Amino acid sequence: MANPNSSDKTPGRFSTISGYFKEYRGSLILGGVFIGITNALSLVNPYIINSVFAVFEDEGVDSAFLSKYLSWFTAESAVSQVMYLVLLMIVLSVLAGLFRFLVRRTIIWTSRHIEYRLRGKLASHLLTLSQSFYHRTRTGDIMARATNDLEAVRMMVGPGVMHIANTIVGLIIALGFMLSLSPKLTVYALAPMLIFPYLVNKLGNLIHKKYTKIQAKFSDLNVAAQENLAGMRVVKAYGQEDAEVDNFAGVSQDFVELNLGMAKLQGLFFPLIHFLASGINLIILYFGGQLVMNDSIPLGTMVAFFAYSHMMFWPLFAMGWVVSLYQRGTASLDRINKILFTEAEVKNTRSEGLYGGPLRGKIELRNLTFAYNGQPVLDDISVTVNPGQTVGIMGMTGSGKTTLVSLIARLYPVNPGQVLIDDVDLNDWDLAALRRQIGFATQEPFLFSDTIADNIRFGNAGADEALLRRSAAAADLAKDIEDFPKAYETIVGERGITLSGGQKQRTAIARALATDPSILVLDDATSSVDTETEHQIHQRVHRAESNRTTLIISHRVSSVKDADFIIYLDRGRIAEQGSHEELLALDGHYATLYRSQLLEQEIEAL
DSSP: OOOTTOOSOOOOTTHHHHHHHHHTHHHHHHHHHHHHHHHHHHHHHHHHHHHHHHHHHHTSSOOHHHHHHOTTOOOOSHHHHHHHHHHHHHHHHHHHHHHHHHHHHHHHHHHHHHHHHHHHHHHHHHHHSOHHHHHHSOHHHHHHIIIIIHHHHHHIIIIIHHHHHHHHHHHHHHHHHHHHHOHHHHHHHHGGGGGHHHHHHHHHHHHHHHHHHHHHHHHHHHHHHHHHHHTHHHHHHTTOHHHHHHHHHHHHHHHHHHHHHHHHHHHHHHHHHHHHHHHHHHHHHHHHHHHHHTTSSOHHHHHHHHHHHHHHHHHHHHHHHHHHHHHHHHHHHHHHHHHHTOOOSSOOSOSSSOBOOOOOOOEEEEEEEEEETTEEEEEEEEEEEOTTOEEEEEESTTSSHHHHHHHHTTSSOOOTTSEEETTEEGGGBOHHHHHHTEEEEESSOOOOSSBHHHHHGGGOTTOOHHHHHHHHHHTTOHHHHHTSTTGGGOBOOGGGTTSOHHHHHHHHHHHHHHTOOSEEEEESTTTTSOHHHHHHHHHHHHHHOTTOEEEEEOSOHHHHTTSSEEEEEETTEEEEEEOHHHHHHHTSHHHHHHHHHHHHHHHHHO
16 A cells, blocks of 8 residues: 655655754864864874974974974973973873863764664654554564664764764864975875775775675564564474574574675775875885985974874774764664654644544444555445444454454544544544544453553553452453462563463453543454353443443354444455344354354353
């Protein structure tokens, strides 16, 4: 099904994080200032070294640096002057270290906050997406994007931004000092660096492609692990431990090989940088040596220039790492954006004017037709349910029963005018207000690894103990809870693993009842309990609130025979409709099913 809310215009890659840069621009600007100060302090030292040579060569403080910036010098001997200069270098180094710490304190701090905000944004958006998104997206893949990909983005906006800024500022300051020392030698030194942008661009594109494949394979690895752990009971029951270990090892081996390919690519980059740096050193030694021998520049200038050239090499090496961080970060950001740019198929049609009043429970379906991924599921369904009525919904597997009740809660897109709740078009209801007043209990309930009490009050955080007990009693669960070690405070384990199938379903029914819904949907919610218990549950649910509209999906006639009326679906259409007695008189699908189940009960009783 096409997304009716989709847009042809795709937001830019960095649109998801650009707002955070604006929000934290104060910290980033301050970090940039600290980067400038750090580099300035660090890069002054080679210039001071030049002055040290000048002291010994001239036996006095006559260098341009000292006469201009250190006019307070009064030491007369060369040794005293050198000691002062050495102490100055130590002080500058300590200050540079302090400001380097402040750089990390501001920029890395900012990246952690951006990571936190982006993780929250991703989690919030995932909760808004429609059922269809989770039908086509694997859980392990989502987890990989929310963990590994998010960390790669943080490294890009934290250490990546810090090192690229440090590299640019450091190169600018270093070049300034080098030009002041010897413009001619600077030109010789920079000539081989013209090839560097080409290398960065070429290898950067290769890294981006490889890392995209690595992250996709990491998702496959997560999926394999998640499915094995979630399906451990099935794996053990069929004795497939070895087969699953081999499957996981295969995926893991593919992941390792992709990472080894990345390591080879990165391993190629750094030797190239070393080769480039060595070439620059040879050029400086050759041409600089000639300038010294020709007395064009003093030896101190040559030594200082050589020190600055080495200071330029670290930014070049760092650039390789920064390129890797950037390409990994953008590849991961693209994967995260695929989720963030996915619009929910079901959402409020407008920001204001939506209906959100108390729900009375009237449901009207008008020629309801629905298809999922191009496959017809419901066809021309028309029925009206008045407040307080109990409706049974039956039919063969795949007849559209669950889809029908899902559309009433607007879990899937609905065409305007086909579903009305309390005479209000379903699309004009505020989603939160609508779903807050509909209670769902399904055949396969999901329970959280928490206490039974918290699982029951999941839809109503303010439910008091009296309401919990009433809901549990109505679901025929109270007596089971009292037998547990800690009663309502018993931890049920992941997915309620410590409970039986029937206890899980009854907990889900109690959870639905605890929200005091105006519409209660029981989607085959008692399939794991015996017929007698099921009958008691339905009677208690009906007595709990006579004004509540109840929709009961079941394969058992005993579950729906007391309903006000029953709908029998066949291939997405209403084949039969009426009360229990009326449907028996029709002698159709319902009557045939009733006689079959009645015969089964008689045989079991023998």
